[in-house]
Amino acid sequence: MQNATVMDEGRASAAAVGEHTKAPPPSQVDWRSIWKPLGIIIGGFLLFFWLPVANSRFSGALIESLALAKWYAQEHVILCLVPAFFIAGAIACFVSQAAVIKYLGVGAKKTLAYGVASVSGTILAVCSCTVLPLFAGIWKRGAGLGPATAFLYSGPAINVLAIVLTARVLGVTLGMARAVGAVIFSIVIGLLMHLLFRKEEQAKAESPVYMPEPEVQRPLWQNVIYFATMVSILVFGTWGKPAQPLGLWHSIYSIKWMITGGFATLLAIMLVAWFKVKAYKLVPAVAAVLVPALLFPHEPLIAYSGGIIALVALLTTTRGETENWFLATWDFTKQIIPLLFAGVLVAGMLLGRPGSEGLISSHWVNSLVGGNSLWANLFASVAGAFMYFATLTEIPILQGLLGAGMGKGPALALLLAGPALSLPNMIVIRSVLGTTKTITFVSLVVVMATISGMIFGRFFV
Numbered sequence: 001m002q003n004a005t006v007m008d009e010g011r012a013s014a015a016a017v018g019e020h021t022k023a024p025p026p027s028q029v030d031w032r033s034i035w036k037p038l039g040i041i042i043g044g045f046l047l048f049f050w051l052p053v054a055n056s057r058f059s060g061a062l063i064e065s066l067a068l069a070k071w072y073a074q075e076h077v078i079l080c081l082v083p084a085f086f087i088a089g090a091i092a093c094f095v096s097q098a099a100v101i102k103y104l105g106v107g108a109k110k111t112l113a114y115g116v117a118s119v120s121g122t123i124l125a126v127c128s129c130t131v132l133p134l135f136a137g138i139w140k141r142g143a144g145l146g147p148a149t150a151f152l153y154s155g156p157a158i159n160v161l162a163i164v165l166t167a168r169v170l171g172v173t174l175g176m177a178r179a180v181g182a183v184i185f186s187i188v189i190g191l192l193m194h195l196l197f198r199k200e201e202q203a204k205a206e207s208p209v210y211m212p213e214p215e216v217q218r219p220l221w222q223n224v225i226y227f228a229t230m231v232s233i234l235v236f237g238t239w240g241k242p243a244q245p246l247g248l249w250h251s252i253y254s255i256k257w258m259i260t261g262g263f264a265t266l267l268a269i270m271l272v273a274w275f276k277v278k279a280y281k282l283v284p285a286v287a288a289v290l291v292p293a294l295l296f297p298h299e300p301l302i303a304y305s306g307g308i309i310a311l312v313a314l315l316t317t318t319r320g321e322t323e324n325w326f327l328a329t330w331d332f333t334k335q336i337i338p339l340l341f342a343g344v345l346v347a348g349m350l351l352g353r354p355g356s357e358g359l360i361s362s363h364w365v366n367s368l369v370g371g372n373s374l375w376a377n378l379f380a381s382v383a384g385a386f387m388y389f390a391t392l393t394e395i396p397i398l399q400g401l402l403g404a405g406m407g408k409g410p411a412l413a414l415l416l417a418g419p420a421l422s423l424p425n426m427i428v429i430r431s432v433l434g435t436t437k438t439i440t441f442v443s444l445v446v447v448m449a450t451i452s453g454m455i456f457g458r459f460f461v
Contacts, residue, residue: 343424409457
């Protein structure tokens with residue numbers, strides 16, 4: 001009897017398993033869950049099956065894509081993006097939402113909000129990608145769409161160093177047109193974004209989620225010094241070598257690392273005095289910078305990287321504000337970095353590095369931007385919008401294009417659209433603002449750059 005019972009139970013279990021594993025009737029199959037991954041698999045297979053590896057232009061574009069990513073990692077990430085991520089994390093932690101809403105929020109005075117946002121780029125020598133974590137930081141704290149996008153455009157576009165260098169290399173007229181156009185652009189684009197999405201902005205202003213938080217405990221003057229120190233590290237660490245080995249810019253360049261080190265020392269003092277970091281922890285942190293600096297005096301990136309590692313160690317081994325600062329920084333980093341490098345790889349494959357070619361031939365570009373036609377200005381705006389320009393790199397590129405016959409109107413159009421946008425930049429903006437707002441922002445930049453180029457080219461041949 002016992003054996004029969006066991007056998008019956010076994011049959012019942014097998015039947016139950018069979019019921020669970022039995023395929024559902026055809027009418028209950030969710031074919032979308034099958035066709036989507038199947039389509040991706042087939043598409044991937046066909047892509048690799050027909051991959052034109054024997055084509056010299058394709059293989060060259062692939063190398064250019066990897067080379068651009070390598071150059072970006074070596075020259076731009078450590079000096080520009082990493083400090084920008086820390087600044088963005090600090091904004092998220094130490095700038096009260098009430099302060100952001102007061103100066104840049106939906107209900108802020110328009111003259112104040114757009115005035116602050118439109119000239120912000122004068123103190124930040126950043127590119128279209130470095131500005132992204134800063135933009136995401138103020139957006140997260142409750143800035144209005146108009147002022148936030150005005151800042152997003154002005155950050156890389158109204159760079160004092162770039163304006164001065166443009167005037168010196170490409171002519172005073174083009175330099176002044178770039179400066180004036182960029183300021184006007186940031187305000188107009190911000191206002192148009194606010195008007196086009198005013199219903200959402202009104203709902204955002206009325207939502208309790210965006211109500212101001214209590215002010216942080218640290219006095220305002222301490223926050224001002226703290227942020228000014230980090231911005232100074234970003235600015236002087238990325239100070240480019242001037243074309244002429246004379247003058248003020250060259251003098252600053254010759255001592256840029258001493259200045260950067262001075263501000264880094266000031267930041268270390270503030271961490272101890274204001275952020276409750278134990279003083280003894282500074283000993284290994286200082287050693288992480290000084291030892292590489294002495295062993296590799298001609299490789300400042302090694303010492304700079306040591307300083308970043310030391311800062312991370314100080315923040316993560318101290319509980320409280322510093323730990324929150326690091327976590328906020330990490331949130332921005334993991335959100336932006338993967339998208340950024342994906343965009344850099346695509347941009348490198350399509351357009352190559354400055355002075356090199358990708359899938360799109362530079363001869364095609366030069367033949368399409370001569371004169372001052374609507375098409376030439378539009379093409380220059382679109383091409384500039386999708387290309388990636390590190391800070392100041394647009395100037396030598398334009399110098400070569402002008403020498404090859406590019407019109408001054410398209411040159412201004414590229415200057416107004418290029419530094420503020422790039423394919424990596426667009427991908428990250430979409431993750432922050434969404435598809436509709438991103439397309440609107442990019443379209444406004446391209447259209448305004450095209451119109452400005454046509455007007456400029458008509459009066460300045």
